[in-house]
Amino acid sequence: MTAEHGTTFCEGMYSKLIDSDSPCGDLNSPDVRERHVVHVSPAKGNSRQPYKLATACLTGLCLVLLLVLVVMSSQRRSVSEVTSSLSQNSSASAQTQRQTLLVNVTNLTEQIKRLEKEKRQLEMERNALQERVKVQEATCSPALETTVPPPATPLPSSPSGCPADWLRFADSCYYISTTTLDWKSSQKFCVRRGGHLAIIHTAEEQTFIWNKLVRGHWNAYWFGITDEKLEGTWHWVDGTELVDNFWEEGEPNNHIDEDCGYIVKTQVRSRVPTKSWYDAPCEMPCLFVCEMEKPPAGA
Ligand SMILES: [Ca+2]
Numbered sequence: 001m002t003a004e005h006g007t008t009f010c011e012g013m014y015s016k017l018i019d020s021d022s023p024c025g026d027l028n029s030p031d032v033r034e035r036h037v038v039h040v041s042p043a044k045g046n047s048r049q050p051y052k053l054a055t056a057c058l059t060g061l062c063l064v065l066l067l068v069l070v071v072m073s074s075q076r077r078s079v080s081e082v083t084s085s086l087s088q089n090s091s092a093s094a095q096t097q098r099q100t101l102l103v104n105v106t107n108l109t110e111q112i113k114r115l116e117k118e119k120r121q122l123e124m125e126r127n128a129l130q131e132r133v134k135v136q137e138a139t140c141s142p143a144l145e146t147t148v149p150p151p152a153t154p155l156p157s158s159p160s161g162c163p164a165d166w167l168r169f170a171d172s173c174y175y176i177s178t179t180t181l182d183w184k185s186s187q188k189f190c191v192r193r194g195g196h197l198a199i200i201h202t203a204e205e206q207t208f209i210w211n212k213l214v215r216g217h218w219n220a221y222w223f224g225i226t227d228e229k230l231e232g233t234w235h236w237v238d239g240t241e242l243v244d245n246f247w248e249e250g251e252p253n254n255h256i257d258e259d260c261g262y263i264v265k266t267q268v269r270s271r272v273p274t275k276s277w278y279d280a281p282c283e284m285p286c287l288f289v290c291e292m293e294k295p296p297a298g299a
Pocket residue numbers: 227228231232254257258259260279
């Protein structure tokens with residue numbers, strides 16, 4: 001072993017027990033002491049360095065742990081604050097939504113009330129319009145002619161044996177007006193002409209008269225029936241009580257205090273003569289049908 005090698009080896013072994021048998025030789029020898037004096041001091045500094053390093057590491061670790069703890073605590077506080085904030089926000093949001101819903105419910109309730117009021121008003125208007133329609137339907141059509149009513153005296157007879165402007169059926173003559181009068185005036189007109197408002201006992205007679213009527217939107221013709229004396233009990237103008245009848249479905253209904261009967265003829269081809277009677281207020285001006293059972297002698 002060379003001296004240099006031995007020195008390096010001894011330096012590495014300084015921390016070990018000093019052994020006289022050590023290959024390092026006699027440590028008390030001047031050469032060795034010198035070498036150790038020269039090399040021992042740095043060896044002592046190196047032996048403390050790991051402790052310093054460990055201390056530094058531990059200190060660093062502690063600092064890191066402290067930092068971690070600080071960060072975690074901060075984060076935990078932040079999370080708690082965020083959670084609390086979210087909870088508060090959620091509660092506030094729910095409260096806001098509840099208030100909004102309450103406002104919406106209130107508005108909808110008011111809207112429903114308003115719509116119900118409008119509905120009631122519209123229903124009233126509808127009912128009023130329906131009444132007007134019924135009255136309009138019950139109102140006789142305008143006169144087919146604007147001329148004054150024909151004279152009350154019979155005109156010269158026709159080949160039919162009836163006055164010239166009358167129609168013959170069986171043993172009677174019929175006059176179909178072209179002007180309008182109320183029911184009582186119509187009856188008076190017929191009486192002045194030697195007859196009365198038509199008294200209809202059979203479907204054949206009803207059909208004959210109905211076929212002679214002029215079609216129109218709602219052409220209504222008074223005939224000789226009324227329940228003016230006793231509501232619901234209908235009598236002919238000769239005082240006899242009604243037996244067979246040709247009322248329309250739902251008639252007579254006395255809808256607006258209707259005590260006189262009329263026959264209607266419309267443009268609707270499906271209508272039939274045996275369901276053409278209606279009741280209406282006697283004051284309405286209508287066309288009318290007169291009947292004369294016994295034509296004047298010589299007619
Ligand atoms: Ca009546």
